[in-house]
Amino acid sequence: MMQEEKYNHLKELYSDSDETKIQSAIAGIEALLELIGEDGTREGLIDTPYRFLKAFAEYTQGYKIDPKTYLETQFESQAQDVVVVRDIPFESACEHHLARFHGVAHVAYLPSGKITGLSKFPRMINGYARRLQVQERLTAQVADAIDEVLQPKACAVVIEATHSCMTARGAMAHGSSTKTFAVRGDQNLLDYLK
Ligand SMILES: Nc1nc2c(ncn2[C@@H]2O[C@H](COP(=O)(O)OP(=O)(O)OP(=O)(O)O)[C@@H](O)[C@H]2O)c(=O)[nH]1
Numbered sequence: 001m002m003q004e005e006k007y008n009h010l011k012e013l014y015s016d017s018d019e020t021k022i023q024s025a026i027a028g029i030e031a032l033l034e035l036i037g038e039d040g041t042r043e044g045l046i047d048t049p050y051r052f053l054k055a056f057a058e059y060t061q062g063y064k065i066d067p068k069t070y071l072e073t074q075f076e077s078q079a080q081d082v083v084v085v086r087d088i089p090f091e092s093a094c095e096h097h098l099a100r101f102h103g104v105a106h107v108a109y110l111p112s113g114k115i116t117g118l119s120k121f122p123r124m125i126n127g128y129a130r131r132l133q134v135q136e137r138l139t140a141q142v143a144d145a146i147d148e149v150l151q152p153k154a155c156a157v158v159i160e161a162t163h164s165c166m167t168a169r170g171a172m173a174h175g176s177s178t179k180t181f182a183v184r185g186d187q188n189l190l191d192y193l194k
């Protein structure tokens with residue numbers, strides 16, 4: 001791809017940006033490569049700033065949408081019993097180090113006349129996950145979205161994740177995982193997620 005095509009591609013991916021902002025971002029990545037003593041002009045690295053920014057647009061694409069709107073696909077239902085969706089995979093980025101964290105989310109809700117399409121849970125969760133996050137806020141946002149849009153009798157969310165900022169660096173706590181909880185309404189709903 002020609003240099004100009006790459007700029008244009010990045011401008012499309014970062015729709016609120018302009019040429020100057022894209023150029024500064026590229027210069028930032030080039031500076032980082034220089035900082036670690038790399039030769040940013042060698043073949044393997046020449047396209048790295050472009051690739052990094054392309055990847056970063058994907059990691060942060062959740063800013064472009066309001067994830068809770070996925071839950072607006074609703075069906076009337078007489079269901080009186082709990083719905084549980086488990087092991088929903090997600091990928092996110094920690095806002096402190098811009099390092100990746102990933103894991104699974106489990107959700108449970110007790111409908112009150114309305115249910116949503118099951119696939120809307122992974123879509124919604126990934127919408128919030130593809131932003132800069134802390135796990136606690138991600139968990140709360142998912143619970144609040146369900147609570148606000150589906151207005152269930154109760155809902156609960158559990159997220160289990162591994163943070164590369166504490167496994168691949170820093171504390172080097174390989175194998176550690178973090179579990180966060182958010183409940184809106186009856187706390188007993190958590191029992192379904194244990
Ligand atoms: N509560 C919470 N903390 C997080 C999350 N992601 C990363 N962190 C933590 O954010 C903290 C930032 O701490 P600082 O002391 O400012 O940064 P640091 O010097 O890089 O810390 P270390 O990771 O301990 O080396 C670290 O303890 C991370 O483990 C998250 O999702 N939730």
Ligand SMILES: [Zn+2]
Binds near residue numbers: 094096099163166
């Ligand atoms: Zn971190």
